[in-house]
Amino acid sequence: MSSLEDSSLYISVDELDYQSCIDVIEHTETIDEAKANIRIHHLKFDGNGRPMSKALAELLYQYIIDYCIASKNRPETLTNRQSAQLTKEARKLFRHPEISEDDPDKTGEAGETLLFFLTEAILRAPQIVAKMELKTNRRLESNGSDGIHMRWCEQDQLVDFYFGESKLYSSIDGAITSALKSINEFHDKEIYKHEFTMITKHFKYADENTKNAVIDLIKLGEPGPGARINHACLIGYNWKEYQNIHKIKQSDLSSQFRQMLLTESKNISKALNSRFGDFEKKHLSFEVFFLPFPSVQQFRDEFNAALD
Numbered sequence: 409m410s411s412l413e414d415s416s417l418y419i420s421v422d423e424l425d426y427q428s429c430i431d432v433i434e435h436t437e438t439i440d441e442a443k444a445n446i447r448i449h450h451l452k453f454d455g456n457g458r459p460m461s462k463a464l465a466e467l468l469y470q471y472i473i474d475y476c477i478a479s480k481n482r483p484e485t486l487t488n489r490q491s492a493q494l495t496k497e498a499r500k501l502f503r504h505p506e507i508s509e510d511d512p513d514k515t516g517e518a519g520e521t522l523l524f525f526l527t528e529a530i531l532r533a534p535q536i537v538a539k540m541e542l543k544t545n546r547r548l549e550s551n552g553s554d555g556i557h558m559r560w561c562e563q564d565q566l567v568d569f570y571f572g573e574s575k576l577y578s579s580i581d582g583a584i585t586s587a588l589k590s591i592n593e594f595h596d597k598e599i600y601k602h603e604f605t606m607i608t609k610h611f612k613y614a615d616e617n618t619k620n621a622v623i624d625l626i627k628l629g630e631p632g633p634g635a636r637i638n639h640a641c642l643i644g645y646n647w648k649e650y651q652n653i654h655k656i657k658q659s660d661l662s663s664q665f666r667q668m669l670l671t672e673s674k675n676i677s678k679a680l681n682s683r684f685g686d687f688e689k690k691h692l693s694f695e696v697f698f699l700p701f702p703s704v705q706q707f708r709d710e711f712n713a714a715l716d
Contacts, residue, residue, distance in 0.1 A: 418534035426529035437677035441684035518711035519574035533559035601629030647700030
């Protein structure tokens, strides 16, 4: 097995952690207008019938070292003291905005961290550049994509690169529209060339063999025959059905909510197909994670509270 085929060994997110807070809906919806997989997820409910938004935020906090700091820049096994120090360093990389009712947090950091978590847990595609630690000013957003991941595709015998795009919006249409606009600009302005350069300069791991194998896939800022560009997109949005869950018996809550979301899957696929209809870059492939929230703003606030 080559070092590229063995890339799953670099995954840091435990699938059991993902399963503790999030579930997936098995649906039959497809996208005709693009090469895209729809992945519909939902927050699990605690014993009081509350969606586990806060628990998810706390869980993401536990992964900020893995998300923010390259493995090559930290010991393979951390002592308690080293872990405390690196957690402190990672926390400093987030913007920690001053939040009030009149001035809520509008940063994308909660969504970006969640997308990292989902891409590793579900796609089994490890992050290969820790973009957070490359920021020169923590108050600025990272340029380019919201994450860079890769995995070996056994079926097609090539490496899939995943460039992340995270959108947490009040409406699903707004999130989809904004995501595709950003991806269009990502290619129109050839930002992906800079991202490929980042991979060659800032590969997250110390393994030189794997790094060189990855570099060989990239030809002058373009993917070669052994590489494919994909976009992993998180579409988080407010879903009004959460307002009615208090009327459902606890024993029926999970099954009824899942049935409502399964019914909603038709509207989700319709919305995505509609936006992809005018999308010109049909050569690209997409993995689209849909995750409805009671309130995306509340989730941002809970993530910032976990950081603080």
